[in-house]
Amino acid sequence: MILQVQGVSKWFGGLKALSQVTLDLPQGQILGLIGPNGAGKTTLFNVINGVYAPEEGRVIFMGQDVTGKKPYHVAHMGMARTHQIVQPLNELTVRENVMVGACFGRENHNLNEAQQIAEQVLEFVGLGDRADQFAGSLNVAQKKRLELARALASRPKLLLLDEVLAGLNPSEIASMIQTVSAIRDQGVTIIMIEHVMHAVMRVSDRIVVLDYGQQIAEGSPEEVSKNPKVIEAYLGDPKLAERLGRLSHD
């Protein structure tokens, strides 16, 4: 198991954002993390990579207890993430943004090596011709790719993707899905938070569903999409429940 989350709970004041979440993630899999808005998905990411310390439970990454460790500790161990709300280093160039990932991530490269890695990774995510631009001047879709490039440049063992597909058009989604699958094929384990159902159902090996901080279902995409609790959680959006049902019959 590359990652074990054991009974993690997180409160914000009186609000219980996560309640006894437990999951195991074997190496090389893609885990889809879905759930309605406000279900606690991003909070779970924040607990896993050390932005928040949980009030209860433990996070074990590559056999080490990293509960309450700082984000840079887990980054050095090989965990990288992207943000739902993009966080580019605006006044640095696209290349420099990616070099930060390569310099300070798991492999701890020097500037020259980092520059080479940045060129490769930018080529891989399709930003090769933007390297000298300031990151602040990219559009949203490009900034999402930059987030991904920065994370990849650290050569992570585990990659947390927070809604990399949101805001992309259908053809961009298709190419991003290919990119994500290609990353997995390089041996990187992935957890992805996603609202674009057909995409997450297609690429994930397993799905975990959160609702109001509770883990309401877990299993293969097919099992999850038939689960009555999941359909109920999404009932605010009956069409989505319908689409989930249809997908599982494909």
Place this chain on the structure above:
Amino acid sequence: MRALRSPGLWLALALTAAAGAWPYFTGSASNREVAFTILLSVALASSLNILLGYTGYVSFGHIVFYGLGGYMGIYLLSERGVSLWLAVLAGGAIAGLLALLLGASILRLRGAYFALATIGVNEAARAFINNFQPFGGPIGMTLNFRLYDHYGGAARALWMVYGVMLGLTLLVILVSYLVKNSKFGLGLLAIRENEDAAEIMGVTAPQAKTWAYVLSAIFPGMIGVLFFFKNGNIEPHDAFRLHLSIEMIVMVMLGGYGTVLGPVLGAAGYQRLRGMLLVSPIFKNIQLAVAGGLLLIIVLFVPAGAVGWLRHRVPVLRKVLE
């Protein structure tokens, strides 16, 4: 070394060296005093830039390092009889040490809270020195004139201090360049742009910030020793002048924060302007108000400063203007 091939570094060094050589050509002591003030400002602004420009932390009390370093140096010179060289190193060391201790505590604060804490540190240091008898309390310390005889008499000693100031200023510019173009510097820039994102990418922010703070404090500590050695005496209100801290910020912002050349041009430009205002009958009493107004105008209309503005507008210049 990549640094030796960088036109940006050479431009900054050459401009400073040329301005610094001017009094040697004219041989005039008054030119030397003007140039000393400019070099001192360039070195202070470039040091502050490591924290303010690269790391994005606003220190309103940076002059505390200059004052404390000056006090340490003058104490060692006049009471312990050490050489000027050792005193300068000790001034840098005590300033660096204070920054290291402060770094662990106040660098956890962000934004306005950090800025406020730095003012508090400066005022606390002034109050402490005011009551610290070994450093002369409120009266301060005065150097014995015979001390200058070790350096060939007062006149020669002043020229020598000027030479050391010039060398130190060039060193600060070199260090500023090397920091900016290092992996450490890339981490600082990442912290400036977005500290949370930087930590998530693996930048050990508390450590990086502390070293940036220490580095930006060491040089002001050394400069303080040189200034007060030249001055001949040191007093609390002279050593911990809060408005000098603010002038340092104006210089960095005027030239362009986060660039190597910016603080050099900003400091020189600001001191020239101040020199003109001081002899003008209208402005001589309100020259600090002009500094405040200038800061307001820069922040509102040219937040990147002169060099930053040029780099944004004319991409070709990015290779020349570091």
